Amino acid sequence: MNITFPDGSVRVYASGATALDIANDISPRLAKATLCAIVNGDVCDAGMPIYEDAELRFCSFDDAEGRFAYRHTAAHMLAQAVKRLFPGVKLAIGPAIENGFYYDFDAEQAFTAEDLKRIEKEMEKIAGENLKLERYTLPRADALVKAMASGEKYKQELIRDLPQDAVISFYRQGEFTDLCAGPHVVSTGKVKNIKLMSVTGAYWRGSEKNKMLQRIYGTAFSTRADLDAYLVQLEEAKKRDHNRLGRELELFTTVDVIGQGLPILLPKGARVLQILQRFVEDEEQRRGYMLTKTPLFAKRDLYKISGHWDHYRDGMFIMGDANDEEATDVFALRPMTCPFQFMAYNNRPRSYRDLPLRYNETSTLFRNESSGEMHGLIRVRQFTLSEGHIACRPDQMETEFRACLDLANFMLETIGLSEDVKYRFSKWDENDTEKYIGNKEDWENAQNQMREILLNTGIQFVEADGEAAFYGPKLDIQIKNVHGKEDTLITIQVDFQLAERFQMQYMDADGEKKYPVVIHRSSIGCYERTLALLIEKYAGAFPAWLAPVQVKVLPITDRTAERATEVTDALLRAGFRAESDLRNEKIGFKIREAQVQKVPYMVILGDKEAEEGVIALRSRKDGDLGAMDLDTFIAKLTEEVETRAR
RNA sequence: GCUACUGUGGCUCAAUGGUAGAGCAGCUCACUUGUAAUGAGCAGGUUGUCAGUUCGAUUCUGACCAGUAGCUCCA
Numbered sequence: 001m002n003i004t005f006p007d008g009s010v011r012v013y014a015s016g017a018t019a020l021d022i023a024n025d026i027s028p029r030l031a032k033a034t035l036c037a038i039v040n041g042d043v044c045d046a047g048m049p050i051y052e053d054a055e056l057r058f059c060s061f062d063d064a065e066g067r068f069a070y071r072h073t074a075a076h077m078l079a080q081a082v083k084r085l086f087p088g089v090k091l092a093i094g095p096a097i098e099n100g101f102y103y104d105f106d107a108e109q110a111f112t113a114e115d116l117k118r119i120e121k122e123m124e125k126i127a128g129e130n131l132k133l134e135r136y137t138l139p140r141a142d143a144l145v146k147a148m149a150s151g152e153k154y155k156q157e158l159i160r161d162l163p164q165d166a167v168i169s170f171y172r173q174g175e176f177t178d179l180c181a182g183p184h185v186v187s188t189g190k191v192k193n194i195k196l197m198s199v200t201g202a203y204w205r206g207s208e209k210n211k212m213l214q215r216i217y218g219t220a221f222s223t224r225a226d227l228d229a230y231l232v233q234l235e236e237a238k239k240r241d242h243n244r245l246g247r248e249l250e251l252f253t254t255v256d257v258i259g260q261g262l263p264i265l266l267p268k269g270a271r272v273l274q275i276l277q278r279f280v281e282d283e284e285q286r287r288g289y290m291l292t293k294t295p296l297f298a299k300r301d302l303y304k305i306s307g308h309w310d311h312y313r314d315g316m317f318i319m320g321d322a323n324d325e326e327a328t329d330v331f332a333l334r335p336m337t338c339p340f341q342f343m344a345y346n347n348r349p350r351s352y353r354d355l356p357l358r359y360n361e362t363s364t365l366f367r368n369e370s371s372g373e374m375h376g377l378i379r380v381r382q383f384t385l386s387e388g389h390i391a392c393r394p395d396q397m398e399t400e401f402r403a404c405l406d407l408a409n410f411m412l413e414t415i416g417l418s419e420d421v422k423y424r425f426s427k428w429d430e431n432d433t434e435k436y437i438g439n440k441e442d443w444e445n446a447q448n449q450m451r452e453i454l455l456n457t458g459i460q461f462v463e464a465d466g467e468a469a470f471y472g473p474k475l476d477i478q479i480k481n482v483h484g485k486e487d488t489l490i491t492i493q494v495d496f497q498l499a500e501r502f503q504m505q506y507m508d509a510d511g512e513k514k515y516p517v518v519i520h521r522s523s524i525g526c527y528e529r530t531l532a533l534l535i536e537k538y539a540g541a542f543p544a545w546l547a548p549v550q551v552k553v554l555p556i557t558d559r560t561a562e563r564a565t566e567v568t569d570a571l572l573r574a575g576f577r578a579e580s581d582l583r584n585e586k587i588g589f590k591i592r593e594a595q596v597q598k599v600p601y602m603v604i605l606g607d608k609e610a611e612e613g614v615i616a617l618r619s620r621k622d623g624d625l626g627a628m629d630l631d632t633f634i635a636k637l638t639e640e641v642e643t644r645a646r
Numbered sequence: 647g648c649u650a651c652u653g654u655g656g657c658u659c660a661a662u663g664g665u666a667g668a669g670c671a672g673c674u675c676a677c678u679u680g681u682a683a684u685g686a687g688c689a690g691g692u693u694g695u696c697a698g699u700u701c702g703a704u705u706c707u708g709a710c711c712a713g714u715a716g717c718u719c720c721a
Contacts, residue, residue, distance in 0.1 A: 198651095202716070206718075217715095312721060315721075367720080373647090373720075467720090485715095487720085584679085586678090588679085588681065592681095593682085596682080616681080
């Protein structure tokens with residue numbers, strides 16, 4: 001048979017040769033690195049015989065496919081080790097994931113840190129046993145009998161959900177067999193450098209209605225050095241954790257008696273937010289937005305119109321007796337601004353000439369997140385969003401949507417997060433219509449229009465079902481924190497539904513009253529979350545334009561204290577955030593403190609500088625910059641701040 | 647909300663079934679200092695809260711509060 005390789009070359013092999021045989025024929029080194037193969041576009045085991053002419057690609061650990069096979073086998077080894085040590089444990093599922101793998105178990109007792117060590121040791125043993133992974137298939141009925149015989153109830157459930165005529169594959173390694181589509185590496189001896197990371201809870205099949213299983217997370221690399229480097233990288237990432245750095249640098253704190261998800265922004269944190277907020281509001285003004293200032297709470301009647309009362313009540317803080325249908329004094333803190341800004345639109349009749357109408361508001365919102373959700377500044381119960389709503393005619397929608405995207409990208413670019421985000425087109429879940437308002441046709445229509453616009457913008461995006469807002473699809477701009485957990489930073493949503501609910505209309509050119517399309521959008525993401533991600537991005541060392549303290553003025557002795565005060569005042573007058581440190585300490589000590597506080601610039605003043613009427617400048621980044629005129633420094637800093645240099 | 651872990655002075659951490667220590671920070675004194683930590687001294691905690699077990703708990707148990715990882719949720 002003819003085997004065609006990615007470079008176009010063709011070689012002839014005997015029918016029945018495996019990818020591994022072929023790799024071996026080319027070079028033993030290639031065979032050693034080969035973890036799985038892609039035959040005619042399908043990923044499969046390297047040990048699978050090939051009988052006909054085929055295109056063949058070998059996958060090593062450097063390929064996503066190879067990495068997944070390697071770690072997927074590691075997941076099986078994990079399950080095998082757990083079965084050996086804890087025979088009563090029931091197996092659920094165990095896939096490879098982005099940075100490793102996991103396996104879900106139903107165990108009587110929680111796994112402890114010591115258990116993980118024992119399991120890891122057993123996995124090493126299994127690798128040492130070099131067990132061959134054998135694939136075989138069974139018809140669905142036989143597979144089910146097998147699963148029932150073994151008492152693996154989760155496997156039974158998985159098989160039951162497969163079609164009647166399905167042929168089901170299994171992988172056997174030594175005494176252990178698992179239901180699995182594969183592919184896998186040829187033997188357990190291939191998989192080394194394994195590290196079990198943690199054990200956490202996870203619902204069976206991802207539903208909170210089901211039992212919570214125990215999930216063991218692990219990772220594995222092709223070399224020990226890569227594993228160690230990865231672990232070091234994780235440790236390094238943790239040092240940037242905003243929840244730790246933000247507290248250390250006194251940007252924010254939390255207090256038990258105030259409550260969960262209700263952080264205190266300390267002066268430095270509040271300052272950074274103020275700088276961001278001014279920047280955002282000014283930019284929005286430049287882009288034709290009109291500022292509103294609307295109430296932080298409203299009667300429930302408002303939320304009944306918007307749909308929040310029916311679709312989002314659990315997420316709201318309600319005042320009064322929500323169960324008393326007659327009561328007129330039931331209020332709720334606002335979880336979002338849209339209904340309020342819609343009322344601004346409805347203030348008077350609108351003409352098609354008025355559109356687009358763009359409203360913005362730096363809006364504080366309240367959401368009753370469940371207790372396990374709160375996380376530092378990333379998930380909180382009260383936060384402030386650069387919220388905006390645009391009412392436009394259908395023919396303006398694309399332009400307006402693109403303008404929103406442009407604004408979001410401008411913001412990301414400026415604050416330095418543009419390379420860290422991913423775009424997600426969040427759609428509804430047609431199997432879970434309870435969660436949404438409107439009918440299938442409206443949703444399909446809205447989503448198709450939105451997809452069209454997104455394709456036209458040329459951005460790279462992924463589509464996700466079940467992530468839409470209850471009233472419409474959205475473009476979410478996603479970002480990961482230092483732990484790799486993804487959250488939405490910015491969102492742009494298309495809404496064909498709420499305008500009608502709120503009777504927002506405009507008189508069109510043809511004399512007909514029509515409902516505008518509404519775009520809900522944020523331009524920078526909620527300030528708390530943005531601050532958190534900026535702390536992590538810069539490890540607390542903000543660019544000068546964002547730094548809560550930009551300049552620290554450090555006299556070397558008392559003799560220059562007065563001069564230090566003069567310089568500080570001059571900097572303050574020039575609009576900079578400057579502080580002096582007049583304590584009677586060694587200059588090295590003061591510099592260290594300023595460095596630790598991540599202050600971008602230090603002005604050092606000794607007798608020499610006082611005499612010559614200059615300053616000695618030190619940069620956080622580049623160290624001693626030598627002597628210069630104060631005006632020179634002011635000009636330099638002015639430029640740096642105005643260009644928002646990073 | 648669920649699973650697991652954690653909670654000791656402002657911060658980082660130690661110790662113990664017989665009422666707790668260290669470093670940094672703070673305060674005082676001395677040093678007037680040249681680009682990442684001067685020295686000495688002082689003060690600071692009813693060990694998250696409330697119950698329970700015990701002769702005795704900070705240590706063991708439970709509930710609650712808060713923090714962390716993950717799941718679920720996330721307008």
